Structures are given as C-alpha cells and as structure tokens.
Amino acid sequence: xxxxxxxxxxxxxxxxxxxxxxxxxxxxxxxxxxxxxxxxxxxxxxxxxxxxxxxxxxxxxxxxxxxxxxxxxxxxxxxxxxxxxxxxxxxxxxxxxxxxxxxxxxxxxxxxxxxxxxxxxxxxxxxxxxxxxxxxxxxxxxxxxxxxxxxxxxxxxxxxxxxxxxxxxxxxxxxxxxxxxxxxxxxxxxxxxxxxxxxxxxxxxxxxxxxxxxxxxxxxxxxxxxxxxxxxxxxxxxxxxxxxxxxxxxxxxxxxxxxxxxxxxxxxxxxxxxxxxxxxxxxxxxxxxxxxxxxxxxxxxxxxxxxxxxxxxxxxxxxxxxxxxxxxxxxxxxxxxxxxxxxxxxxxxxxxxxxxxxxxxxxxxxxxxxxxxxxxxxxxxxxxxxxxxxxxxxxxxxxxxxxxxxxxxxxxxxxxxxxxxxxxxxxxxxxxxxxxxxxxxxxxxxxxxxxxxxxxxxxxxxxxxxxxxxxxxxxxxxxxxxxxxxxxxxxxxxxxxxxxxxxxxxxxxxxxxxxxxxxxxxxxxxxxxxxxxxxxxxxxxxxxxxxxxxxxxxxxxxxxxxxxxxxxxxxxxxxxxxxxxxxxxxxxxxxxxxxxxxxx
Amino acid sequence: xxxxxxxxxxxxxxxxxxxxxxxxxxxxxxxxxxxxxxxxxxxxxxxxxxxxxxxxxxxxxxxxxxxxxxxxxxxxxxxxxxxxxxxxxxxxxxxxxxxxxxxxxxxxxxxxxxxxxxxxxxxxxxxxxxxxxxxxxxxxxxxxxxxxxxxxxxxxxxxxxxxxxxxxxxxxxxxxxxxxxxxxxxxxxxxxxxxxxxxxxxxxxxxxxxxxxxxxxxxxxxxxxxxxxxxxxxxxxxxxxxxxxxxxxxxxxxxxxxxxxxxxxxxxxxxxxxxxxxxxxxxxxxxxxxxxxxxxxxxxxxxxxxxxxxxxxxxxxxxxxxxxxxxxx
Numbered sequence: 001x002x003x004x005x006x007x008x009x010x011x012x013x014x015x016x017x018x019x020x021x022x023x024x025x026x027x028x029x030x031x032x033x034x035x036x037x038x039x040x041x042x043x044x045x046x047x048x049x050x051x052x053x054x055x056x057x058x059x060x061x062x063x064x065x066x067x068x069x070x071x072x073x074x075x076x077x078x079x080x081x082x083x084x085x086x087x088x089x090x091x092x093x094x095x096x097x098x099x100x101x102x103x104x105x106x107x108x109x110x111x112x113x114x115x116x117x118x119x120x121x122x123x124x125x126x127x128x129x130x131x132x133x134x135x136x137x138x139x140x141x142x143x144x145x146x147x148x149x150x151x152x153x154x155x156x157x158x159x160x161x162x163x164x165x166x167x168x169x170x171x172x173x174x175x176x177x178x179x180x181x182x183x184x185x186x187x188x189x190x191x192x193x194x195x196x197x198x199x200x201x202x203x204x205x206x207x208x209x210x211x212x213x214x215x216x217x218x219x220x221x222x223x224x225x226x227x228x229x230x231x232x233x234x235x236x237x238x239x240x241x242x243x244x245x246x247x248x249x250x251x252x253x254x255x256x257x258x259x260x261x262x263x264x265x266x267x268x269x270x271x272x273x274x275x276x277x278x279x280x281x282x283x284x285x286x287x288x289x290x291x292x293x294x295x296x297x298x299x300x301x302x303x304x305x306x307x308x309x310x311x312x313x314x315x316x317x318x319x320x321x322x323x324x325x326x327x328x329x330x331x332x333x334x335x336x337x338x339x340x341x342x343x344x345x346x347x348x349x350x351x352x353x354x355x356x357x358x359x360x361x362x363x364x365x366x367x368x369x370x371x372x373x374x375x376x377x378x379x380x381x382x383x384x385x386x387x388x389x390x391x392x393x394x395x396x397x398x399x400x401x402x403x404x405x406x407x408x409x410x411x412x413x414x415x416x417x418x419x420x421x422x423x424x425x426x427x428x429x430x431x432x433x434x435x436x437x438x439x440x441x442x443x444x445x446x447x448x449x450x451x452x453x454x455x456x457x458x459x460x461x462x463x464x465x466x467x468x469x470x471x472x473x474x475x476x477x478x479x480x481x482x483x484x485x486x487x488x489x490x491x492x493x494x495x496x497x498x499x500x501x502x503x504x505x506x507x508x509x510x511x512x513x514x515x516x517x518x519x520x521x522x523x524x525x526x527x528x529x530x531x532x533x534x535x536x537x538x539x540x541x542x543x544x545x546x547x548x549x550x551x552x553x554x555x556x557x558x559x560x561x562x563x564x565x566x567x568x569x570x571x572x573x574x575x576x577x578x579x580x581x582x583x584x585x586x587x588x589x590x591x592x593x594x595x596x597x598x599x600x
Numbered sequence: 601x602x603x604x605x606x607x608x609x610x611x612x613x614x615x616x617x618x619x620x621x622x623x624x625x626x627x628x629x630x631x632x633x634x635x636x637x638x639x640x641x642x643x644x645x646x647x648x649x650x651x652x653x654x655x656x657x658x659x660x661x662x663x664x665x666x667x668x669x670x671x672x673x674x675x676x677x678x679x680x681x682x683x684x685x686x687x688x689x690x691x692x693x694x695x696x697x698x699x700x701x702x703x704x705x706x707x708x709x710x711x712x713x714x715x716x717x718x719x720x721x722x723x724x725x726x727x728x729x730x731x732x733x734x735x736x737x738x739x740x741x742x743x744x745x746x747x748x749x750x751x752x753x754x755x756x757x758x759x760x761x762x763x764x765x766x767x768x769x770x771x772x773x774x775x776x777x778x779x780x781x782x783x784x785x786x787x788x789x790x791x792x793x794x795x796x797x798x799x800x801x802x803x804x805x806x807x808x809x810x811x812x813x814x815x816x817x818x819x820x821x822x823x824x825x826x827x828x829x830x831x832x833x834x835x836x837x838x839x840x841x842x843x844x845x846x847x848x849x850x851x852x853x854x855x856x857x858x859x860x861x862x863x864x865x866x867x868x869x870x871x872x873x874x875x876x877x878x879x880x881x882x883x884x885x886x887x888x889x890x891x892x893x894x895x896x897x898x899x900x901x902x903x904x905x906x907x908x909x910x911x912x913x914x915x916x917x918x919x920x921x922x923x924x925x926x927x928x929x
Binding site: 091095166178262310311313314315316341344345348352353356363364366368370371372374377378379391392395399400402403406407409411413414415485487489493570571572 | 675676679680683684687688690691694695697698701702706707708711712713714715716717718719723724727728730731734735738739742743745746747750752754761762779821822823825827829830832833834835836838839840841843844845858859860861862863864865866867868869871
C-alpha cells in the first residue's frame with residue numbers, strides 16, 4: 001500500500017506510510033507455519049517456550065529429588081529414564097540435569113516466551129504498527145530458534161549424553177580432553193544458532209521501535225513494557241555477538257584442535273591459551289543476559305501495576321530513564337562473577353563499586369512501583385497478583401544481590417546455593433511471575449478468550465509461596481556452606497544436617513510444579529471454553545486494546561494517532577470513566593499532535 | 601459441582617497425597633525396586649531415610665552455628681549479618697507498604713484513584729531521598745566494610761584478603777587439585793620448593809595453629825575451587841597460572857575442604873581435610889615427613905614432582921606477574 005499524501009512536516013521517507021499489509025493467509029501452511037504475521041510468530045514462540053519450560057521444570061524437580069532423596073528412585077518416570085540404575089539418578093546424569101536445566105530455562109523457556117512471544121506480540125500492537133519493520137527477519141528468527149531447539153533436543157540422544165559442564169560451560173572442563181563426545185558440541189552449535197536468532201529478533205525490535213511508532217508517540221509516550229523490550233533488544237544485539245565469539249572459539253577448540261582456552265595445564269604441557277579469557281567473554285554477555293531476561297518483566301510490571309491501580313505510573317519518565325541506566329550499568333559490572341579467579345585487586349574494586357551503583361537506578365524504579373500503588377484504586381486481578389508477586393520476589397532477590405556484590409562476602413558465598421537462591425529469585429521467580437502476569441493480562445488479546453480468574457488465583461498462590469520458600473531456603477543452605485552442583489552433599493559432615501531442609505524444599509517444588517500444571521491447564525481450558533473477550537476487557541488505554549481481540553491480520557484499520565500517554569487513569573477532567581485511550585482526544589488533557597501523515 | 605470446586609478438591613487431595621507419600625517412602629512403587637541401589641549410593645545418609653526421622657532434623661537445625669576457625673572469618677560474618685539485617689529491614693518496609701496498599705487502597709466502585717504522574721518536585725524529592733537513604737545505609741556501608749576487609753587495591757595495611765603475608769614465619773603451601781582430589785606440597789627442611797625433601801600429601805593438608813598460611817594454587821587439569829567453609833573464603837585454582845590467597849586457623853582439629861567449582865562428574869567427591877595441629881607438633885611432623893621424603897625419593901617417579909618455584913626471593917612473592925612467570929617456566 002502506498003501513501004497517498006505527504007506533509008511538509010515529516011520526512012520524505014516515512015516507514016509508517018510504507019507499511020505493508022499482509023494478504024490474508026489462505027492455507028494452513030501459510031497461516032500457521034511460514035507466517036510473516038508477528039502475532040502468529042508470537043504464538044509459535046509461546047508454544048515452543050511452554051514445551052521447553054516443561055522439560056526444564058521437570059529437570060529441576062529431578063535435581064531437587066536427587067538432593068532430597070539421594071539414592072532413591074525418581075518417582076514415576078525414573079525407571080523409564082534410568083533403567084540401568086533402577087530409576088536412581090546417577091551422578092553423571094545429575095550433572096547433565098543441572099546443565100540442561102539452566103540452559104533450557106534461560107535460552108529456551110524465558111527468552112522465547114518473554115522476549116520472543118511478548119516482544120513480537122506487543123511491540124507492533126503497542127506502538128501502533130501493522131507489523132514488525134522486517135517481517136521476514138522475524139520469521140527467520142523463530143525458525144532459527146526452532147532449529148536451535150531441535151539441535152539441543154538431538155543432543156539428548158547422542159552417545160555419552162548431552163552437555164554436562166554447567167550452563168556457563170567453562171573451559172578447560174568444556175574442552176575436548178575433559179568433556180569428549182558430541183553432546184557438548186551440539187550444545188555449542190545450538191546456542192550459536194539460538195544466539196543468531198536472538199540477534200535477528202533484537203535488530204528487528206530495535207528498528208521497529210525507532211521507526212514505526214505511531215504518529216504522536218514520543219519515546220516517553222511508549223508503554224513501559226515497550227521500554228523494557230526495547231532495552232532488552234539493544235542489550236541482546238550488543239552482547240549476544242560476544243557470547244557467540246566465545247562459543248565459536250570453544251567450538252574451534254573442541255572440533256578443530258585450536259588452543260584458545262587450554263592454558264598449559266600440568267596434565268597438558270605445551271598447550272596455550274587462557275581459560276579466563278572465556279570467562280570474560282562469557283560474562284561480558286552473561287551479566288547483561290540477566291538484565292535481558294528481567295528488563296521486559298520490569299516494564300510489564302510497571303505497566304500492569306499502573307493499569308490495575310487505576311493510576312498513572314508514578315514518574316514513568318524516571319522509571320524509563322533508570323531502566324536505561326541499569327541497562328547501561330549492566331554492561332560494566334560483569335566482573336563480580338569472577339571474584340574468585342584471583343582477578344587483579346584494582347579490577348575487583350572497580351567491579352564491586354560499579355555493581356553497587358546499580359542499586360541507585362533500580363531503587364528508583366522500585367520506589368516508583370510502590371508509588372504507583374500508593375493511593376490507587378487497586379483491582380486485585382490475577383495479573384495484578386502476579387505483578388505484586390514479581391515486585392516482592394524482585395525486592396528479595398535484589399537485596400540479596402548485595403551480599404554477592406561485596407568482595408569479602410562474595411568469596412564466602414560464591415558457588416554456593418546462596419547464589420542459586422539469589423539468581424532464581426530475580427531471574428527465575430521475578431521473571432516467571434512477570435511472564436505469568438503478562439500471560440494473564442494479554443491472553444484475551446492473544447487468543448480472544450478470558451482466562452479463568454479463579455483458577456488463576458489458585459495458580460498464583462501455588463506458585464508464589466513455594467517459589468519464595470524454595471529460594472530463600474536455598475540461600476540458607478548456601479550460607480551454611482552447601483556448594484552448588486553437588487550430587488550428594490551429605491557425604492560431608494558439615495552438610496549432613498541440611499537434608500531435612502532439602503526435603504521441605506522438595507515439597508514446595510512439587511507444589512510449584514502442580515501450580516504450573518494448573519496454569520497451563522488454565523490456558524488450554526480457557527482457550528477452548530473460556531469466556532469470550534471483549535475488545536478492552538481491562539479498561540486500559542494502550543493501543544492494542546483499541547482493536548478487536550484477537551487482532552485482525554493488519555492490526556489497525558487506520559494507523560492511530562497518539563495524543564495521550566499510556567497510563568492516563570483517573571484523570572479528574574474525565575468523569576464518566578477512569579481511563580483514557582491513547583488515541584482519544586480530550587480538550588485540556590491530550591497534547592496537540594500537529595501534521596500527521598494520512599496513512600492507509 | 602462446578603469445574604472450579606472439582607479442581608480445588610483435586611489440588612487439596614494431591615497436596616495431602618504428596619505429604620503422606622513423603623513421610624512414608626514405602627508407598628512409592630518405584631522405591632521398592634531401588635532398595636539395593638539405595639545402599640550402594642548412599643550409605644552415609646541411609647539412616648535418615650527411616651520413616652519420619654527426616655522431619656525431626658527439621659529446618660531449624662539449619663541455623664546451627666558452624667565453627668569458624670580463621671582469625672578473619674568473624675569480619676566476613678559481620679558484614680554478612682549486617683547486610684542481611686539492614687536489607688531485611690528495608691524488605692519488611694517494602695512488604696508492609698505492599699500489604700498496606702493491597703488492603704487499604706482496594707478499588708471501590710465509582711471512586712477514582714489519586715491523580716498524579718509523580719513528576720512533581722515533592723514526589724521527586726521523596727523518591728530520591730528514600731533511594732539515597734537505601735544507597736548510603738546499605739551499599740556505601742557494605743562497600744566500605746568490604747574494602748576494610750579486602751584492603752586497598754593500591755596496597756594498605758588495614759585489610760586482610762589482599763594483604764598477603766610474607767616472611768619466615770609464614771607457612772607456605774602449594775596446592776594442585778586434579779580430577780578428583782587434592783595434592784598439597786610443603787617445602788621440607790631446606791625451605792625450598794621443588795626439591796627432593798618436599799612433603800607431598802594427598803587429600804590432607806597439615807598446618808600449625810595460629811600461623812598464617814600462604815597458598816599458591818595451580819590446577820592439574822580443569823578449574824577447581826579451593827574452599828574450606830570453616831575459614832569462610834575460597835579461591836579458584838586454574839591451569840596454567842598461579843592463584844594465591846592466605847588463611848589461618850585459631851583452632852586445632854580436622855576440617856573439611858570442598859571443591860567449590862564444578863570440575864566434572866565426581867565434583868562432589870573432592871573431599872579433603874585440613875588438619876590443624878599445635879605448632880610444636882607441626883614442626884615434628886615436618887621434620888619427620890621431610891626426612892622420610894628424602895629417604896624414599898625415587899628419580900623415576902614423575903607423579904609427585906609437580907611443584908613449581910615459589911617465586912623470586914621467596915618471602916616476597918606478592919607480585920602476581922613474577923609468580924606467573926616463574927610458574928610457567
């Protein structure tokens with residue numbers, strides 16, 4: 001479709017005018033598989049992510065079982081998986097389990113759902129675009145992810161099993177002499193493919209947000225979800241290449257006999273390279289990665305708290321600015337993962353200080369969340385409960401990060417369950433609860449059906465309480481000195497007394513798992529039997545709620561003009577309702593948008 | 601009965617079922633088959649599998665104080681406790697705020713929320729003040745306390761982690777972990793490393809009480825983490841480069857050494873012991889072992905000759921570059 005008119009006030013080339021409208025897909029093939037439509041791609045990412053989430057969560061249950069009942073057969077599926085040991089998880093399988101659990105949850109579960117699904121679905125809808133700027137790139141991004149998933153899945157069935165070196169994959173352990181076999185090579189290839197897919201997606205997101213915002217929508221008129229997704233995409237585009245370089249060098253080491261990371265171990269005289277170099281490459285990516293995962297959740301929480309407090313997001317501008325500040329700072333703090341490598345004192349001091357600085361911007365947007373709820377009219381929907389849960393767990397996880405930021409306590413707590421508890425509270429619990437909040441909130445727009453609120457609330461309490469319990473208990477174990485990645489810590493005298501606590505954690509883990517099953521059941525049940533969703537079931541003003549649910553292929557019949565901020569709630573000038581749509585012009589409230597291109 | 605009540609009942613029943621199943625491991629069908637393996641895999645912890653006994657151990661026991669033997673561990677523990685307590689206070693404030701908002705700011709029909717964008721001067725002032733309060737009372741204090749324990753990166757006499765001891769009174773140990781065990785080397789009576797009278801021990805490190813121990817580490821194969829939980833801090837041992845740290849012990853006894861860094865399948869089996877003895881006992885032990893090492897020295901055996909020079913002019917070994925150069929020779 002071509003633009004018919006251009007105004008003097010805008011550029012000659014305005015991509016908003018050139019937006020392509022996809023033809024309505026006819027066959028099953030073009031509708032569901034090779035689809036350019038960002039909404040279909042989002043659903044593909046969702047299904048992909050949910051499948052892998054189940055794989056990853058079952059692995060975590062097996063890890064907890066091995067810790068709580070060492071030497072006993074894993075119930076129900078144990079005998080199928082480990083017939084040679086009568087269902088008992090053997091030590092080598094345990095190593096595989098925590099490696100694959102970490103990898104899967106980070107790269108195949110949270111990333112596809114939070115960034116792949118919601119990023120794809122929300123960015124065009126919330127900024128008022130017909131599709132992503134590069135729809136083909138978007139499709140390529142999903143199918144590359146899918147191929148990466150297949151390669152990872154294949155690695156389960158090769159001789160000697162899948163990767164077993166921890167999700168960080170540190171050489172020399174990950175080098176060929178210490179971890180032979182195809183499993184880890186496939187792991188590297190898979191992550192390389194997934195990384196490429198994420199870079200494609202990230203470039204697309206960044207470009208789309210910059211070029212396709214609806215007329216009148218400045219950067220600070222974007223919903224904070226878009227801010228979060230946008231910053232995530234920027235970090236992804238900048239730092240996944242660093243990971244890719246590390247993975248590639250390691251792959252060369254493993255397959256072609258180069259020596260980038262071998263370092264003349266005593267058992268391997270004459271080799272060269274430096275394993276610490278890999279750690280630097282990995283954590284230059286790895287620390288931004290934790291923010292890559294949590295930033296979209298922060299943005300969505302900021303939005304949802306405002307939506308369900310029926311109150312403008314408190315100081316949204318500063319929330320966006322401090323989120324950007326965290327994104328910038330996250331690139332220069334990675335060294336706190338490497339304090340125990342005998343790093344130079346000056347470097348260590350610098351990284352500690354910079355890490356501490358992160359709490360300034362994170363404190364600001366955290367206080368802004370509380371400020372949003374302050375004097376609000378809080379509607380406790382399931383989405384709101386999940387958002388509050390995410391705020392709570394993120395607070396807990398963020399504060400325990402301080403223990404790990406300081407060098408002296410870090411040297412005590414490094415590689416213990418304290419670290420595991422800490423990053424699961426932020427990266428896993430807060431991001432997971434944020435994802436679930438987003439799912440409950442945008443499900444009507446995704447599938448046109450409402451999710452059951454009643455099951456949703458049970459789901460929330462079954463997820464939230466066990467998660468907090470599990471990870472706080474893990475931190476206690478860590479403080480007691482239990483190192484992570486131990487198959488049987490009870491061989492040590494000082495850890496014998498910790499078995500009891502481990503059993504309580506197992507109970508909580510089972511409850512959380514049942515909660516997750518309930519959530520997925522809720523999704524499937526609501527998809528088929530749920531109440532039909534209206535266009536705007538939550539009475540929210542952002543652009544995606546101005547169109548039908550689910551949206552038509554071309555999203556907007558007419559590209560909307562944005563005249564209000566995304567969080568205009570309870571404006572005293574409007575009396576008949578407590579929300580204002582972003583496109584609704586109200587004298588005295590809305591800003592005046594000048595010359596607007598007439599779009600198709 | 602509606603769908604929801606049915607689901608609720610199923611959930612409650614499954615909770616009860618799991619609790620019963622946990623307290624009564626015999627119920628699980630899979631377990632009867634694994635009785636034999638249970639013995640093989642888990643002899644030490646077998647006693648706790650008896651019915652109900654695990655619950656007696658309880659979660660409370662987790663808080664028992666572990667012995668801390670190093671002279672500086674209390675300072676790290678202090679920082680840990682301080683961080684925990686102050687952040688817990690902020691956490692409580694946050695929790696109360698959220699609960700307060702949930703209870704008292706609940707939506708009422710027909711009422712509008714307080715309209716503010718939080719852009720005003722007053723709101724800015726309050727948020728930034730609170731943020732600054734958190735930053736100063738938590739982050740800044742932690743940062744200062746952390747530097748008080750590490751010492752200045754430019755050299756100082758106040759900290760302990762980066763203030764490596766030197767001089768004749770320091771016990772020097774070379775550690776070489778491998779998959780999966782620990783090699784320890786101490787200089788014999790000639791006080792030089794890599795000579796015939798070196799005392800090489802396997803999975804047991806003997807040190808005297810109340811003396812500073814300087815450790816140099818280099819891994820044989822992959823990266824390992826040398827950690828004695830009783831002295832609080834840990835350090836990685838890497839292949840190809842020497843890492844170092846120091847510790848001491850104020851108590852006599854045996855303490856467990858664990859590997860903190862994932863190093864393969866049997867990572868959890870890298871158990872060694874730190875044996876702390878009285879000063880005189882240590883001197884006797886050292887003389888005896890050194891003599892024995894000299895007597896049994898065998899030129900044809902390569903295995904125990906993994907040591908490296910301690911560094912240029914042995915007491916002053918604090919320059920990491922010289923340590924690395926000499927280690928790579």
